[in-house]
Amino acid sequence: MTAILRGNILHTPAFGALEAIPRGYLVLEDGVIQGVYPSLPETFARCPAEDYGDALILRSFADLHLHAPQYPMLGMGMDLPLLAWLETYTFPVEARFQDPDFARVVYRALAEDLISSGTTRVAMFSSRHTDATLILMEELERAGVTGLVGKVNMDRNGGAVQEGTEESLSETLRWLEHCRFEHVKPILTPRFTPSCTDGLMEALGRLAAERDLPVQSHLSENVSEGAWVRELHPDCAQYWETYDKYGLWKKGALMAHCVHSDPREQEAMARSGVWAVHCPASNVNLCSGTALVREMLERGVPVALGSDIAGGDQLAMNRVITAAIRASKVKAMEAGGAFLTVPEAYYLGTAAGHRYFGGGAGFRAGDKLHAVVVDDSTMPPPVRELTLPERLERALYLMDKRHIRAVYSEGRRVLVRGGGDQE
Amino acid sequence: MTAILRGNILHTPAFGALEAIPRGYLVLEDGVIQGVYPSLPETFARCPAEDYGDALILRSFADLHLHAPQYPMLGMGMDLPLLAWLETYTFPVEARFQDPDFARVVYRALAEDLISSGTTRVAMFSSRHTDATLILMEELERAGVTGLVGKVNMDRNGGAVQEGTEESLSETLRWLEHCRFEHVKPILTPRFTPSCTDGLMEALGRLAAERDLPVQSHLSENVSEGAWVRELHPDCAQYWETYDKYGLWKKGALMAHCVHSDPREQEAMARSGVWAVHCPASNVNLCSGTALVREMLERGVPVALGSDIAGGDQLAMNRVITAAIRASKVKAMEAGGAFLTVPEAYYLGTAAGHRYFGGGAGFRAGDKLHAVVVDDSTMPPPVRELTLPERLERALYLMDKRHIRAVYSEGRRVLVRGGGDQE
Numbered sequence: 001m002t003a004i005l006r007g008n009i010l011h012t013p014a015f016g017a018l019e020a021i022p023r024g025y026l027v028l029e030d031g032v033i034q035g036v037y038p039s040l041p042e043t044f045a046r047c048p049a050e051d052y053g054d055a056l057i058l059r060s061f062a063d064l065h066l067h068a069p070q071y072p073m074l075g076m077g078m079d080l081p082l083l084a085w086l087e088t089y090t091f092p093v094e095a096r097f098q099d100p101d102f103a104r105v106v107y108r109a110l111a112e113d114l115i116s117s118g119t120t121r122v123a124m125f126s127s128r129h130t131d132a133t134l135i136l137m138e139e140l141e142r143a144g145v146t147g148l149v150g151k152v153n154m155d156r157n158g159g160a161v162q163e164g165t166e167e168s169l170s171e172t173l174r175w176l177e178h179c180r181f182e183h184v185k186p187i188l189t190p191r192f193t194p195s196c197t198d199g200l201m202e203a204l205g206r207l208a209a210e211r212d213l214p215v216q217s218h219l220s221e222n223v224s225e226g227a228w229v230r231e232l233h234p235d236c237a238q239y240w241e242t243y244d245k246y247g248l249w250k251k252g253a254l255m256a257h258c259v260h261s262d263p264r265e266q267e268a269m270a271r272s273g274v275w276a277v278h279c280p281a282s283n284v285n286l287c288s289g290t291a292l293v294r295e296m297l298e299r300g301v302p303v304a305l306g307s308d309i310a311g312g313d314q315l316a317m318n319r320v321i322t323a324a325i326r327a328s329k330v331k332a333m334e335a336g337g338a339f340l341t342v343p344e345a346y347y348l349g350t351a352a353g354h355r356y357f358g359g360g361a362g363f364r365a366g367d368k369l370h371a372v373v374v375d376d377s378t379m380p381p382p383v384r385e386l387t388l389p390e391r392l393e394r395a396l397y398l399m400d401k402r403h404i405r406a407v408y409s410e411g412r413r414v415l416v417r418g419g420g421d422q423e
Numbered sequence: 424m425t426a427i428l429r430g431n432i433l434h435t436p437a438f439g440a441l442e443a444i445p446r447g448y449l450v451l452e453d454g455v456i457q458g459v460y461p462s463l464p465e466t467f468a469r470c471p472a473e474d475y476g477d478a479l480i481l482r483s484f485a486d487l488h489l490h491a492p493q494y495p496m497l498g499m500g501m502d503l504p505l506l507a508w509l510e511t512y513t514f515p516v517e518a519r520f521q522d523p524d525f526a527r528v529v530y531r532a533l534a535e536d537l538i539s540s541g542t543t544r545v546a547m548f549s550s551r552h553t554d555a556t557l558i559l560m561e562e563l564e565r566a567g568v569t570g571l572v573g574k575v576n577m578d579r580n581g582g583a584v585q586e587g588t589e590e591s592l593s594e595t596l597r598w599l600e601h602c603r604f605e606h607v608k609p610i611l612t613p614r615f616t617p618s619c620t621d622g623l624m625e626a627l628g629r630l631a632a633e634r635d636l637p638v639q640s641h642l643s644e645n646v647s648e649g650a651w652v653r654e655l656h657p658d659c660a661q662y663w664e665t666y667d668k669y670g671l672w673k674k675g676a677l678m679a680h681c682v683h684s685d686p687r688e689q690e691a692m693a694r695s696g697v698w699a700v701h702c703p704a705s706n707v708n709l710c711s712g713t714a715l716v717r718e719m720l721e722r723g724v725p726v727a728l729g730s731d732i733a734g735g736d737q738l739a740m741n742r743v744i745t746a747a748i749r750a751s752k753v754k755a756m757e758a759g760g761a762f763l764t765v766p767e768a769y770y771l772g773t774a775a776g777h778r779y780f781g782g783g784a785g786f787r788a789g790d791k792l793h794a795v796v797v798d799d800s801t802m803p804p805p806v807r808e809l810t811l812p813e814r815l816e817r818a819l820y821l822m823d824k825r826h827i828r829a830v831y832s833e834g835r836r837v838l839v840r841g842g843g844d845q846e
Contacts, residue, residue, distance in 0.1 A: 072806045075820030076813050078748070079764050096806045106804055113803075284749045287756050313745070313820040322736070325501070326707045330753050333710050341502050380536070381528055383495045383519045390499050397498030397736045400823055 003028040004044060007052035007373060009036060010392050011059055011362040012351045015297070018343040019362065020388035025049070026057060028369055031411015036363050052373050055405055056391060059363070060370040061317030062121040062353020063114070065216070065256040065277040065306025068136050068149075069094045069103075069127040071110045073310045078285050082222060085286070089310070091159035094127040103132035104139070110315075111143035116401045117316040118372035120409035121353050122147040123216055123254050123277070123306075125189055128154060128163050130175040137184040144407070144414030147357065150189025150216055151175045155200045158191070165200050172207070183410055187254075192218035193229045193242045205247030215248050219255035219265075219276075222288040226260055240268050249274060252356075256306055257282075258296065259289040266292075270300035275356060277304050278348065280327035281320055282311030290331045293324070293340060293348075304352040305345075318396045321349035342393045368411035375405045426451040427467060430475035430796060432459060433815050434482055434785035435774045438720070441766040442785065443811035448472070449480060451792055454834015459786050475796050478828055479814060482786070483793040484740030485544040485776020486537070488639070488679040488700040488729025491559050491572075492517045492526075492550040494533045496733045501708050505645060508709070512733070514582035517550040526555035527562070533738075534566035539824045540739040541795035543832035544776050545570040546639055546677050546700075546729075548612055551577060551586050553598040560607040567830070567837030570780065573612025573639055574598045578623050581614070588623050595630070606833055610677075615641035616652045616665045628670030638671050642678035642688075642699075645711040649683055663691050672697060675779075679729055680705075681719065682712040689715075693723035698779060700727050701771065703750035704743055705734030713754045716747070716763060716771075727775040728768075741819045744772035765816045791834035798828045 005028070009021040027034040027044055035041075040049075070090060077089040097103045114122065122140070126133035126149055133151040140149065151172060155165045163171070172188075179186045188208050190196045196204075208215050220226055220239050233242045240261075243249040251273035258276040261269070269276060278291050296303055306312070307320050314320060328340040340348070351361045359367045374395050386394070395403070407415040428451070432444040450457040450467055458464075463472075493513060500512040520526045537545065545563070549556035549572055556574040563572065574595060578588045586594070595611075602609045611631050613619045619627075631638050643649055643662050656665045663684075666672040674696035681699040684692070692699060701714050719726055729735070730743050737743060751763040763771070774784045782790045797818050809817070818826070830838040 071803050074803050075817040076809075078816065078820070079762075093806045102806070109804055284752055287752050287762070289756060290753075329707055329710050330713075333712060334757065339502075339710070380494050380497050381532055383516045383525070386499075393501065394498040397501070402825070 001030055002044065002047045004040070004047050004049035005052065005057060005371075006049050007055045007057040008388055008391070009057045009363070010388055012343060012347040013362040015347050015361070016341065016344050018346070018389055018392070022388060026363060026369070026371070028411065031368050033363055033365050033367050033369055035365050052405065054377065056374040056376060056388070056395060058372050058374060058392070058395070059350035059354065060120040060372045060407060060409065061118050061349055062304065062356070063119050063307050063317055063320070064123045064254055064275070064304040064353050064356060065279055066122065066309045066312075066315075067125045068107060068110055069097045069132070070310035072106055074315065075313045076310070078313065082286050087159060091161050095160040097127040097129045097132040100131050100135055103129070103135045107136045107139040111139040111145055113315055114145050115143045115407055115409070115415050116404065118404055118407055119315075119317050120144065120146060120370045120407065120414070121357055123187060124149045125191075125216070126151050128152045128161055128168070128171070130171045133175055134178050137179065137181050140184045141181045144409040144412060146183035146410050148185055148187035148214060148216070150187040152189050152191050153200060153204060154191040154195035155197050157195050165197055168200055169203050172204075176211070187214045187216050190217050190248065192225075193239065194225070194232060201246040201248065208250065209247055214252050214254070215250060216254040217243065217248070217256070219258050220260040221257035222286070223260060238265050238268075240265050244268070256308065257288065257291065259283055259291045261296070263299070266296050266299045266301050269296070273302070275302045275304060277306040278324060279306040279308035279312055280323040281314055282308035283327065284323070285313060286311050290327050290334070292331070293328055294337060302352070302356070303348060304356055305349045316400065317349050318399050321345045321396050324348060342396065343389070346392065346396060369408045370410065371408040372404060373406040374399055374403050376403060378403070424453055425467065425470045427463070427470050427472035428475065428480060428794075429472050430478050430480040431811050431814070432480045432786065433811055435766060435770040436785040438770050438784070439764065439767050441769070441812055441815070445811060449786060449792070449794070451834065454791050456786055456788050456790050456792055458788050475828065477800065479797040479799060479811070479818060481795050481797060481815070481818070482773035482777065483543040483795045483830060483832065484541050484772055485727065485779070486542050486730050486740055486743070487546045487677055487698070487727040487776050487779060488702055489545065489732045489735075490548045491530060491533055492520050492555070493733035494529055497738065498736045499733070501736065505709050510582060514584050518583040520550040520552045520555040523554050523558055526552070526558045530559045530562040534562040534568055536738055537568050538566045538830055538832070538838050539827065541827055541830055542738075542740050543567065543569060543793045543830060543837070544780055546610060547572045548614075548639070549574055551575045551584055551591070551594070553594045556598055557601050560602065560604050563607045564604045567832040567835060569606035569833050571608055571610035571637060571639070573610040575612050575614050576623060576627060577614040577618035578620050580618050588620055591623055592626050595627075599634070610637045610639050613638075613640050613671065615648075616662065617648070617655060624669040624671065631673065632670055637675050637677070638673060639677040640666065640671070640679070642681050643683040644680035645709070646683060661688050661691070663688050667691070679731065680711065680714065682706055682714045684719070686722070689719050689722045689724050692719070696725070698725045698727060700729040701747060702729040702731035702735055703746040704737055705731035706750065707746075708736060709734050713750050713757070715754070716751060717760060725775070725779070726771060727779055728772045739823065740772050741822050744768045744819050747771060765819065766812070769815065769819060792831045793833065794831040795827060796829040797822055797826050799826060801826070
């Protein structure tokens with residue numbers, strides 16, 4: 001079936017580039033993009049069109065690092081240092097996901113919050129609980145969120161949510177067996193080096209190779225964590241090697257934070273095709289430091305963005321994008337160099353994530369559509385007609401879910417709202 | 424007339440202190456606070472009560488530095504350096520306020536946006552235009568926003584919005600003559616030293632003394648501005664002395680930014696009772712630097728917060744409060760020391776501003792009520808009953824206008840929404 005979307009189309013054909021097609025057309029065949037056109041080709045003249053008027057049609061957001069079970073603690077405990085925060089909030093909260101009914105309520109709310117904020121692709125940590133993880137995947141699938149979810153593995157230093165090594169492995173196998181979702185797939189998730197014994201790491205590495213499974217974890221988030229990892233693995237010169245040693249440092253692995261990754265660690269990422277997931281809001285909230293995003297990009301490290309809730313306080317990725325700009329400005333004031341521009345940060349919060357999942361940098365023929373339609377007509381009255389790049393910038397800084405008119409995920413329209421209902 | 428508000432009352436009796444009264448009572452007589460009670464005194468048992476149920480009753484927000492005519496450019500031009508930003512956006516946009524009809528549209532939208540975001544007290548820059556400034560004051564008055572507004576004075580280096588010295592003074596007098604508003608009063612507003620000739624500064628200083636008018640301006644926002652001021656006033660060792668020289672450095676003067684104020688300049692502020700208005704969002708967006716808020720407070724400088732739109736990208740003061748926390752964390756990571764806690768930053772964004780206008784640090788008997796009622800029931804489902812301080816923190820990080828149920832300004836309820844209408 002042919003479908004046509006009309007509106008002001010904005011996307012990034014490459015990092016730092018921004019293309020605007022005023023009142024353009026996006027033509028879909030069964031949800032797959034056929035092309036983007038400034039005016040409608042004759043062939044499609046008779047097809048029904050969804051006209052979004054003066055609204056903006058943008059790539060949807062991709063959130064490549066967040067902790068689903070921390071959603072109930074969003075915006076709390078920000079004054080605590082990392083370890084106290086983990087013990088006061090994170091671990092006790094995660095322990096509650098033993099209860100499938102509680103998991104259902106929280107994960108349904110989270111999935112709806114993601115879609116209504118325009119996030120359609122995720123790489124997500126669950127808790128260690130197999131059943132709750134399956135419920136999470138089911139709720140994401142139902143809401144229209146696509147991507148990867150991992151049952152967390154942690155058999156040491158895990159307080160109330162730790163599991164035994166054998167249990168961790170057998171539950172991982174049970175979980176994988178039940179992962180039968182169309183748009184939400186499993187990703188192996190050793191929480192981070194300090195929470196996994198060598199035996200567990202080794203078994204997970206083997207599993208990743210045998211079943212060709214992707215991997216996600218944390219890397220070089222803060223200074224004391226780095227020291228701890230060196231104590232635990234005196235044979236490894238750097239943090240990343242503790243993953244590499246067990247076959248977990250593989251192409252497409254997602255490593256959250258990388259705040260303290262030095263040039264050698266960055267080069268190891270670039271060489272192996274390991275992704276850095278920059279989580280700017282979390283890094284400030286937890287006083288972790290300021291990641292060297294431009295330096296990583298220049299070294300060839302693939303970089304995407306993550307909300308990292310609940311270390312991050314905002315689920316909406318437009319806020320994470322502007323947080324990335326601010327973090328880069330802090331870095332630029334401190335150490336010189338150029339901050340991230342709006343098109344660059346927009347790329348990282350949208351295109352980079354879509355590319356991780358095999359999509360194009362811009363709206364590309366052959367890709368299933370992931371898009372968000374933004375009605376900015378209720379934003380402050382401008383003094384003149386704004387350019388589309390200006391409107392994109394303003395949307396990233398000011399939009400919230402009231403401005404989102406429609407969301408498309410994997411070719412399907414998963415949310416639509418009547419126009420003019422914004423306050 | 425007696426009115427009683429019931430709900431979870433949270434306020435700050437002093438900087439850093441936080442008092443929570445679960446399901447408490449605020450008793451008003453003609454809008455004036457009579458007392459705050461954990462249970463209702465017998466005397467009032469027969470008075471009608473407004474029961475806000477489980478909602479939070481907080482001090483309303485006070486925004487002590489913002490540029491009303493920059494509202495149309497909110498969230499745009501953030502990639503530009505300060506001077507290019509002024510020339511591309513600020514000056515051409517401000518020039519449009521020559522047109523009273525345009526001013527009416529923008530200022531009505533701004534006034535409504537302020538109230539629906541819970542901001543009831545402001546100190547605001549208008550543009551140089553007398554008529555538009557009066558329209559701004561009228562619209563604030565109508566919406567229920569109280570405080571101070573200044574017609575801007577600028578007779579040099581002002582591009583399209585500059586005025587002549589004589590005109591600047593005669594228009595100031597004409598403006599003062601027409602300032603007859605109950606809750607919105609005039610404040611003298613030399614834009615900043617580089618935009619005012621010595622003659623204008625001198626005349627404004629005289630006017631401030633003769634009519635006992637308050638003063639607001641900018642101070643030590645960025646490094647190149649500081650160098651420029653030193654060039655213009657080689658006889659002044661420091662920026663603040665250029666105001667002091669003309670009688671504009673007086674008790675209650677509001678000085679925005681103070682990012683680069685050194686100990687000597689800070690001591691001059693403390694000594695004279697001059698306020699620093701910290702604008703954390705703007706300071707990052709424009710790469711101005713990170714203000715030494717705790718250092719200023721420890722030196723006895725009175726500090727309040729400002730959104731500084733449109734250098735700041737968010738009008739809602741809860742976002743400015745969390746930006747102040749983040750800025751202080753950046754400073755703490757860079758230079759050590761303690762960051763601003765949630766109760767401290769909440770104080771700066773609410774109580775400090777109310778104190779500027781003569782109110783108490785907390786809800787105080789004898790003050791007219793300024794409050795915002797926040798319904799947080801649609802926030803992520805928690806794992807256990809949250810404490811009121813936790814709910815305050817969460818509200819500051821997550822709330823937007825959808826969560827605001829009612830706003831009280833100067834004893835009057837200026838906004839009310841039905842419960843349960845949040846999406």
